Amino acid sequence: MSKKHPIISVVGSSGAGTSTVKHTFDQIFRREGVKAVSIEGDAFHKFNRKDMKAELDRQYAAGNHGFSHFSYEANELKELERVFREYGETGAGKTRHYVHDDEESERYGVPPGNFTEWAPFEDGSDLLFYEGLHGAVVNDEVNLPQYADLKIGVVPVINLEWIQKIHRDKAKRGYTTEAVTDVILRRMHSYVHCIIPQFTETDINFQRVPVVDTSNPLVARWIPTPDESLVVIRFKNPRGIDFSYLISMIHGSWMSRANSIVIPGGKLDLAMQLILTPMIERLVSESKRA
Secondary structure, eight states: OOOSOOEEEEETTTTHHHHHHHHHHHHHHHHTTEEEEEEGGGBBSSSSSHHHHEEEEEEEEOOOOOOOTGGGGGGGHHHHHHHHHHHHHHHHOOOOOOOOOOOHHHHHSHHHHOOOEEEEOTTSSEEEEEESSSSTBBBBSOOOOOOOOOEEEEOHHHHHHHHHHHHHHHHHHHHOHHHHHHHHHHHHIIIIIIGGGGGOOOSEEEEEEEOOOOSOOOSSOOOOOOEEEEEEEEEOOTTTHHHHHHHSSSTOOOEEEETEEEEEEEGGHHHHHHHHHHHHHHHHHHHHHH
16 A cells, blocks of 8 residues: 555445545545545456457356456456556556446447557546445555555445346346346356455445345346445444444445444435545545655
8 A cells, every 4th residue: 555646446246336435536536635646447448348258158068167357367467466566566557457348338439348558647637536346455566555545445234236237138128038047147156256255355335125026037027226225334343433423424224244334325415424524535645754
């Protein structure tokens, strides 16, 4: 970790709502006058869309039916670690973009399913902001958490995650429920071994829990709304967290454990603003003093 060039890493499983979280961070950055350079986890995939399909076929033929975008070997994690390390040391680095669709293709001038060229960060940033699947990986080859000053986990309970994925892939990609279920099953091994362990490394976890019946996610007709959910916020180290202040500011919240607070699902943005703004202010002020 570097006091001079702080790094915030937001780790979310697929469909966790990290894009909404990024919007909240962007609001905080704008309001507090913080210049952040952002990198996306998708930029560190090893394969473009066409090559990933070929690699999937090759892995299947070799008997590896658990290979997916979640897998360590499908991502350039050493490169991501290098970016974290270099930014922490110098405030410099480089990234690229993975182009998902036609709208992004028009913006970046690259066909969908491909990467832009690597480009250096803008000079003079206050911090680095990462959002993706692998920002807190620890394995035999990399240790990303050691470089991040604030690590945030965003993960719904698993049935809710499946419902979100099924609805998104059916609506946006035209998949059948059966096809999406096959993808979920294919990803399960990597989800358990590559994604879940990261949430023990994070400083704060935000977990959305529906309070409606999701016992069979494969037949759910709609995604539970925020008002049909609670969010459990867990602090790895609760020292210095003013829980009484948070409970007084967030109507309907309560403490479930000494390190956890439960809030109504519709209050997530407010809770993140209240919790994260002073943490970001502290990181930036310490970096400027350094």
